[in-house]
Amino acid sequence: MFTAAAPSRSFLQVAATEEAxxxxxxxxxxxxxxxxxxxxxxxxxxxxxxxxxxxxxxxxxxxxxxxxxxxxxxxxxxxxxxxxxxxxxxxxxxxxxxxxxxxxxxxxxxxxxxxxxxxxxxxxxxxxxxxxxxxxxxxxxxxxxxxxxxxxxxxxxSDSFMELYRSNEFNGEKLREKNLSWVDIFEEIxxxxxxxxxxxxxxxxxxxxxxxxxxxxxxxxLSTNPFMERNMEFLIECMDDLSMEQQKFQFYYRNLSRQQAQQQTWLQKRRSENMARKAAGEEPLPEEDPSNPIFKPLPEPSRLDSFLITNQVSNYCNQINSVAGQSFSRLYLMKALHEN
Amino acid sequence: MASADQTVLQFVPLSTSLSAKVHPLVIFNICDCFVRRPDQAERVIGTLLGSILPDGTVDIRNSYVVPHNESSDQVALDIDYHHNLLSSHQKVNPKEVIVGWFSTGFGVTGGSALIHEFYSREVSNPVHLTVDTGFTNGEASIKAFVSINLSLGDQQLAAQFQEIPLDLRMVEAERVGFEILKTTAVDKLPSDMEGMEATMERLLALIDDTYKYVDDVVEGRVAPDNTVGRFISETVSSVPKMSPPAFDKLVNDSLQDQLLLLYLSSITRTQLSLAEKLNTAAQIL
Incomplete structure (x- = not known):
């Protein structure tokens, strides 16, 4: 039945389904x-x-x-x-x-x-x-x-990364939502x-x-040293960058928690004030004040850079591992040859 | 009788040791062009780019095909196309200049002289490379020619194609690996360690061969060959002589270095995964 139906589809239809x-x-x-x-x-x-x-x-x-x-x-x-x-x-x-x-x-x-x-x-x-x-x-x-x-x-x-990049939201929340980590940026084919x-x-x-x-x-x-040296140099540079990025985040989190503490104290003050006003029979003041600078949301730094640096670092690590692995084989080979 | 102003029929001698060296890319490109040639075309021709090395060798490094039309007695070459593509290529690599031209097919044919004349106007003494895509003699024949003038006194009579030696050793192709280039389909590229393994196996096989040869010679089964013997002794003497403790120390130091690097890279990785956990898991309360 299926075979009979299949040829009746026009070329266009086939093309359309393939497109889809x-x-x-x-x-x-x-x-x-x-x-x-x-x-x-x-x-x-x-x-x-x-x-x-x-x-x-x-x-x-x-x-x-x-x-x-x-x-x-x-x-x-x-x-x-x-x-x-x-x-x-x-x-x-x-x-x-x-x-x-x-x-x-x-x-x-x-x-x-x-x-x-x-x-x-x-x-x-x-x-x-x-x-x-x-x-x-x-x-x-x-x-x-x-x-x-x-x-x-x-x-x-990767597709999910592209979507995220288009929306340009690299904050922790979105990344958790998408379950995207630094490994998922590039796909190797x-x-x-x-x-x-x-x-x-x-x-x-x-x-x-x-x-x-x-x-x-x-x-x-036998000499892989120059290669390794440069690799290590790059790695160290990248680690510096990474720690810079992490400091940025720490700074952000510290600011955030300070702001939250400020918000809390402000709220408590306002509440006790409201209690007093209530006792005096006055209208309570609103519990939020958008004009107050402590309620302004702090911008979260983008995670993109730290993700890329992480990728970079892991790449250097992989290279070091593979070259070191090869050097091991070479050294043992040399040893065996020399003993002979 | 011979007189002083006798004119001699002679070939204008060339710089004697002219030879050419070809990059594997050129062969690949010519084959690709031939596969993609227009329906009615018998052969493809095109321009060779490269440079002249200090020792006079013509180094052929790049090529591109030029569309042409050929009938029994005339050849129409798309000169505009040739010039366009030449200027494009020179934008990328100004060091590569025209060194000659190529054609598929076995040896030189009638139309070749005309095309060669055209290229002679572009560059002095062009090289003509022929690639036999038809495998006429059952083998891949790739040949290089230059033109030599036959002259009578100062008067040029004719030109002749003379074959020049062509260096087909392809270091670049060896770098990539013939395993990849000589089969029609390779499913995956060899990884670092696989390559290392293959190399070690080859080295071991070579050492075994040498052993066998030396044993055979010592036992008198094979006639000794002095050149081979000299090579072997040269190789053996090129191994630096050092005391076993010194050698052990050298190897062990290198091993320690590598281990340290490995250790460092593992620590870095741990650090990375830790940092990732901390960064993305940090919730804003």
Whole structure:
């Protein structure tokens, strides 16, 4: 019965139903070409941070990234900004002419030691999100790839965070209501890599016979100290920022409790006054006085910054852990080799 | 009889050791362009960008396709497109200049001379890269050519494509890992530790191979090869000689350092989760 009914639905209907239930984004499928392009652009300009546009197709729960192009390094100038927009249009037009998918699906950017969790990133995300329903940000870390790690990450903002960001209410109450913690700001999406059969054939041919590759050398590098030092530096900076944020909160809470105490004393005074007035047969005064400065609600500081810093700190911790883990294996390997 | 003003038919010699080096991205891009070529097109051609290294090697680092039309005796290249895209690329990376052009297909064809002439006007002595996407000989042939002029005295008669050595070792691709680049689908990127494990396995296999070779030579099963022997002795001597206590101290110190870092990062994490609990749980009474 069902099978008989299904073909009778028109294409439009099918399209409409698909539009209604957009499946959640599960996988980002990247072409090897895009990976190489991103890496080339990011490493050539490292340590300057660069960005570029990702092009591709949105197919069901998979976002295919089939091409990309780099942006020139941005400068703080109105005129150049306009030129940048022109550049983007020109590039898209040119790529369309040679049959490249010219559908923007997000952007990529390089980062230094994974310090990408900033308000700017969220703002860019919101900007993109306005135009494209589904977009991702691919983050590449050139500093990590010197250790033989392919530090590629696909991120997006979680839906609940976006909602909250739009309403711009980052107070404790709202966050408790949504049950949102700092872990829930970014969602990491698993990355798949695909290559055309042609590329795969070429690469199989071209793979060198040598049993050792560059990434092996990089991985066996014993000196991780510079990397760790910088990581620790960043971590310490972040911890300072975090404690600043926490002081802000403490200040807020102290002010709040002081205000509440003031309110209480005022209320008691007013009540006893009212009692006296009642005894004297006069009208009681109202128990609230909006004009009094102690009743003005104190603004609660936004939690966004502290959330982002927390994310950052946990990111550094993860990096330290993974690098330390690798160093352990290396050291034990060295020891074993030396004993032999 | 030979006279003093005799004219000699000769090839204008080039700087003798001209060679080219290609970035894997270029191969990827050419393949992608070929897959996406228009229906009726036989081949795709495009511009190669890069730089000339101090030692004279042409470093081909980037490329883009240029739409063209080809009939039996003429080639129409979209020059506007070429210039537009060139200026766009230069905005991003002004250091990359035109170094030549590429074409798919096996070797050089008739139209190639015309296109090469066009690129010769853009840059002196362009490199022509051919990528055989049809696998004509059953193998991936990627070749680089330059043009050499055949001249009679000062008069140019013809030009000839001469193949130059092409360096296809791809350090950049090795960094990413051939495992990812040579298969059509990879489900997930290898994590740090997996990569480390693979590397260690490879290292162990290499050491085993060396052992086996040395044993074989000692037992007389394999004819000794002096170069291999020298390499092995060089490798062994490159291990710094130090007393076991000193080495132990070194390793242990490093281990302690790493442990300290781990400890610190764990404390930080605990602190984070504590701070989060306190911050969001703090109710205003």
């Amino acid at each position: 239930v957009a499946p959640p984004l599960r996988v980002v499928q990247i072409e090897g070409l895009v990976i190489l392009k991103i890496i080339k652009h990011c490493t050539e300009f490292s340590p300057a941070l660069v960005t570029g546009q990702l092009l591709g197709l949105d197919v069901g729960s998979v976002l295919e990234v089939t091409n990309c192009f780099p942006f020139p390094i941005r400068e703080e100038d109105e005129e150049i900004e306009a030129e940048g927009a022109n550049y983007q249009l020109e590039m898209m037009r040119c790529l369309r002419e040679v049959n490249v998918d010219n559908n923007t699906v997000g952007w990529y950017q390089s980062t230094l030691l994974g310090s990408f969790q900033t308000v700017e990133l969220i703002e860019t995300f919101m900007n993109y999100q306005e135009n494209i329903r589904r977009c991702v940000c691919i983050i590449y870390d050139p500093s990590k790839s010197n250790q033989g790690v392919l530090a590629l990450k696909a991120l997006k903002l 698993p990355i798949k890599v695909s290559n055309s059969a042609l590329v795969s054939a070429f690469m199989t041919e071209l793979e060198a016979d040598s049993p050792v590759t560059q990434s092996d050398y990089d991985r066996l590098q």
